[in-house]
Amino acid sequence: MLPSIEQRLALELAAKPVQVAAAIALLDEGATVPFIARYRKEATGGLDDIQLRLLEERLRYLRELEDRRATIVASIVEQGKMTPALMEAIAMAEDKTRLEDLYLPYKQKRRTKAQIAIEAGLAPLADALLADPALNPETEAGKFLREAFTTADGNNPGVADAKAALDGARQILMERFAEDAALLQSLREYVQEHGVVDSKVVEGKQDEGEKFADYFDYSENISTVPSHRALALLRGRREGVLDVTLRLDTELEKPKWDAPHNPCEGRIAAAAGIKNLGRPADKWLADTARWTWRVKSFMHLETELMGALREKAELDAINVFARNLKALLLAAPAGPRATMGLDPGLRTGVKVAVVDATGKVVDTAVIYPHQPRNDWDGSLHVLGALAAKHNVSLISIGNGTASRETDKLAQDLIKQRAELKLTKIVVSEAGASVYSASEFASRELPDMDVSLRGAVSIARRLQDPLAELVKIDPKSIGVGQYQHDVSQTQLARSLDAVVEDCVNAVGVDVNTASAPLLARVSGLSASVAQAIVSYRDLKGAFTSRAALKSVPRLGDKTFEQAAGFLRVMNGENPLDASAVHPESYPVVEKILADIKKDMKALIGDASLLKTLQPARYADEKFGVPTISDIIKELEKPGRDPRPEFTTATFKEGVEEIGDLRPDMILEGVVTNVAAFGAFVDIGVHQDGLVHISALSNTFVKDPHTVVKAGQVVRVKVLEVDAKRKRIALTMRLTDSAPQAGSKPEQRGDRTDGKRLAQHQNKQPAPMAGSMAAAFAKLKS
Known part of the structure; x- marks a missing residue:
């Protein structure tokens, strides 16, 4: 079994x-x-x-x-x-x-040609010819003629002549061969190893489908097609630009009917005991094996294997999205500091929102420093007054349209008002507009114009990325790869799991958290999370974890699941601000009684805590692993697993793609990581691509092992295509940009699977051609 x-x-x-x-x-x-x-x-x-x-x-x-x-x-x-x-x-x-x-x-299926033939009594003919190929097919077939008749399943045409009899017998054998589980598995394994995915442009679609140009004449073994290429191929087919097919590697052209059996046709013949010995029925049986492959088995396997390729590609894409999302959610928080959020815009102006250290909105404004108004000085005056009034220390600038122009405005403000000691940071504004128009935003900021809510989100996501981004559907955060091409149910399940893991790894202050953040805490539903916020608004701040039990619908089971991840800062019990679960408080009391110290003396005393032996306090309920975790937590209660806050500094004078020059070294922020490399924001309104071959001096199989979303990196410009808005970068700062007019060694994805595999294994210095090919898989 x-x-x-x-x-x-x-x-x-x-x-x-x-x-x-x-x-x-x-x-x-x-x-x-x-x-x-x-x-x-x-x-x-x-x-x-x-x-x-x-x-x-x-x-x-x-x-x-x-x-x-x-x-x-x-x-x-x-x-x-x-x-x-x-x-x-x-x-x-x-x-x-x-x-x-x-x-x-x-399997219950519609009435097939084989079933109709069996009804007509042709199974004995099929069995006889298969068992004894020495029989003459036409002679034997003549014995099975029959008039049309009616069955319980419908009309049957009968058997009009020998040809009809042989066609019916063939259908019976074809269905039998095609439904042989062992044979089907053998054929599947062969095609998995020797199947080739071909892609051709649909005639007349060259201009319309230019973004799929790398796949206009493309071939690769199905077992080596990576996820991003598979999803691009399938999208091209879905949009009617590409004709994508599967073939055997031995069949460069469509095989003729009189050609020798291909390996799969040969396997079908061998499994059925069909041999060409010159006997009367041998050719008929050989043709039956061929028909089985071309009409039944191959069509079945092509659908199945292309479906499996899609499923694997979707899973890989979902995993990429999940890893990028995790890196973004666990990005370093700037912390509780008064922050000014700037949502850049040209004609519509720059939206301004000031939030205090707790994230509460204390002021808003709209300024027009850029074209067509060009009120630069007036904008500086407004920003300076707001910063001074609210003791702002951070300026958070969205990275959308007019971002660099607005960044320059902030730089001028910092120079003019040096006494304010301001720091500016450009952040991703992905999803800010989605948040602005969301139902939660309308409840959270009911009296605020939708256009200003985005600035609030931009400010808060600098203070605490996790707390703010949980308010947005993860699919709208913009760190996915072909995210609209994958199973939305599976994607949502995976991303929800990432958000849940991140929120609970960090912990949540129950007295400041929003309902969407609380809803991601272990065991808390959206309704219970809202009940906590409503209870907090009505009764005031919680002074202990135990007080949560008074919240309606928050029962013992929910409390057990959630309590360890909820923090009550400056509450009645210092442990309520830690990751120590309330069920484990007796363990801490046991330790205190043993060492004869009070709570305040124990918490944070690393030297004392390191002397404790976990096994000494273990019992049937709490073992050494839990005791070890408790001691570790007492050393630094409520420790945040996220890294220290750092920022990238964009190069002055480099604000547009036209300002870039080959071999220029810049600082940037990783915005997205894909299977083929990483996208980096270098402050020119267009992310550059660091191809996987340019991430490190050593071989890189998975870009996530080298970089992650939100990471500050130094890059060198290799190539700039301003017309197509493509920037090729390298993190190998000793690389040199290709000379103008040089011929690339490799066309990346335009090559066949074997050469591509060789390229990926060796990973030579990135050349212009392979970089350009990689851009065909830009994030969607």
Whole structure:
């Protein structure tokens, strides 16, 4: 028998079945991944959040597999066609593909040509010719002629002549061969290894589909097509620009019917015992094998394998999005400092919002420093007055249209008002407009014009990126790769998991958090989160975690899941500001009693805490892992896992793409990481691309191992194409820009799969051509 779900998951996770069983039980009880990872280490043997997320995903798949297995067994039993051998094969099927292969002959389907032929009594003819190729097909077929008749399933044309008889017999054998599970798997494996994806431009679509130019004449082995290329190909096909097909690597051109069997046709013939020995039925049988491949098996496999390519590409794209989102959410916060947010604009003006250290809006304005009004001095006066009035220390500038012009305005303000000690930072404004028009923004800022809400978001996301970005649908934050081409359900589930993990890793101040932020805390639903905010507004700030139990609909189970991730700063109990769960407070009291110290003397005393032996305080409920976590937390209660706040400094005088020159070294911020490289904002309104081959002096398989969204990096300009708005960058500062007119060694994605693989393995210095090709996969 197939191992149990627990055993299979244990093998995949390199864990013990008892760990997996405990994790599954907790998940089934409604526990969240952050809660299990942080507070149930004894039960799971220390499975971390990454392992638990994988377990959760695979558990969903395996349970769906078992449900499908049961449905298939019931269907075949109901048909009266179940055999011990078939039952064993179904029971041992390890994935959905194998399961569906076994079910194929028994699957309820529309009345096929083969079924009509069987009704007409042609199965014996098919069996006879297959069993004895020495028989003459035409002679045998003449024995099976029959007038048209009617069945319970509909009219049957009967068998008019020998040709009709042989056609019917062929349909029977074709369906039989095509539904042989073992043969189908053999063919699938061959095509996976030897299948080639071809792409040609649809005639007349060259100009319309220029962005797909790299795929107008493209071929690559299906097993090596990376996710970004697969999604680009499929989008091009969906938009009617590309004709994308699958073929065998041995068939550069469409094969003729009288050509020798290709490897797959040969496998079908071999499986059926068909050989060409010059006997009367040999050619008919050989043609039947060919028909099976071309009409049945290949069409089935092409649909399946292209679908699998799409699914894998979608999964890779979702993983890229998730990793970028995590980096962005866990970006360093500037902290509780009065901040001025500037949402740049030209004709419509620059929207200004000032928030205090807690993020509360204290002032707004609209200034018109740029064309057509050009009120530069007046704008400086307004900004200076606002900064002085509200003790502003940070200026947060959105990176959209007129960003560099507005950045220059801020620079002039800093020079004019040096006594204010202002610092300016350009931040991503992705999603700010979505937030501005959202239902939550209208509740949070009801009396504010929609255009000003974006400036508020820009200011707050500098103070605390996590707290502000959770208010926006993750799909609108702009760090995805082909995000509109993937399964939206799977994408949403993955991104929600990332947001949940990030929020709970940092912790949430229950007295300042918004409802959207609280809703991401382990165990809290949107309605309970809103209930907390409403209770807080009515009763005032919470003075303890225990006080949360008075919130309507926040029961014991919810409190258990959420309490450890909620912080009550300056409350009645110092532990309420830490990640120590209330259920573990007795452990701390036990430690205090043992060392004869009070809470204030223990918290933060690293030298004392390092002397404590976790095993000394462990018992049946709290083991060494939990005690170790508690001691670590007491050393620095409520520690923030996010990095220190740093900023990039854009080069003065480099404000437009036309200001860039080859070999120029600049500082920038990584805005997005894709499978083929990283996009970097260098302050010219257009992100540049650092190709994967230009990220490091050593081989890079995954760009995420080198850079992450929000990271400040130094780059060198390799090539600038102002007309197409493409900037090629390198992080290998010793690289030199290609000489004008030099011929690229490689056309990147325009090459075949073998050469591409060689290029990726060697990763030579990036050349203009490969960079240009990489731009074909710009983020969508």
